[in-house]
Structures are given as structure tokens and as C-alpha cells.
Amino acid sequence: MPNENHQSDASIPAEHADADEAIVTFHPQIWLDNRALTSDDTETYTVPIEAALDDNGELLEDDSRESDGLANHENAPERAQNWSENDPYYVTIDGLR
Structure with missing residues (x-):
């Protein structure tokens, strides 16, 4: 099972060397007629750059496990941390700073 607070052991690649944080957005979804619909009520927050990198030092793919x-x-808002396992959502990495 992957570590959900992923911390990469890889060094930060040169293209990300000036960044300290990744800007992340939590996109909650709701079920309607057996379809997951994305809400406009998103939550944006930052995480350390290391948390947003895979083992190869690449940014994590959006909407992936x-x-x-x-x-x-x-660093995630309480709402994101407490979102039910049974309710759909996805997370995107929107930028670096």
C-alpha cells in the first residue's frame, strides 16, 4: 500500500530546485445517478515539494492514487482529510512556488 504522505527519497531535480512548495487542489465529487460529479467548491493548499514528487523526482500525475x-x-484542509472513503474526489497539482 503506498504511503499517502509520500516523501520522495529522490533529490529534487533541477527544474524544481527553486520551488519549496506545490500548490494542490482537492476536488470533491458527489454521486448523482451513479455518476461522480465534480463540485465547484474546491480546496487549494500547499504541501512541501517533496510530497508532490514521485521516486524519480517527477511531479505526481493529477487524479492518480x-x-x-x-x-x-x-497541510490539507480538514474537509479534505475527513472526506469519506466512499465519496469520490481527486487531487491536482496546480503549480510550484
Whole structure:
């Protein structure tokens, strides 16, 4: 099972060397007629750059198991951390700073 607070052991690649944080957005979804619909009520927050990198030093792919794990990061808003396992959502990495 992957570590949901992923911390890469890889060094930060040169293209990300000036960044300290990744800007992350939690996209909650709701079920309607057996379809997951994305809410406009998103939550944006930052995580350390290391949390947003895979083992190769690349940014995590949006809407993946790895990036979705950032919803459980200690910097994530309480709403994201407490979102039900049964309710759909996805996480995107929107930028670096």
C-alpha cells in the first residue's frame, strides 16, 4: 500500500530546485445517478515539494492514487482529510512556488 504522505527519497531535480512548495487542489465529487460529479467548491493548499514528487523526482500525475493521497497530507484542509472513503474526489497539482 503506498504511503499517502509520500516523501520522495529522490533529490529534487533541477527544474524544481527553486520551488519549496506545490500548490494542490482537492476536488470533491458527489454521486448523482451513479455518476461522480465534480463540485465547484474546491480546496487549494500547499504541501512541501517533496510530497508532490514521485521516486524519480517527477511531479505526481493529477487524479492518480499518489496525488489523491495528498488529500491526507497534514497541510490539507480538514474537509479534505475527513472526506469519506466512499465519496469520490481527486487531487491536482496546480503549480510550484
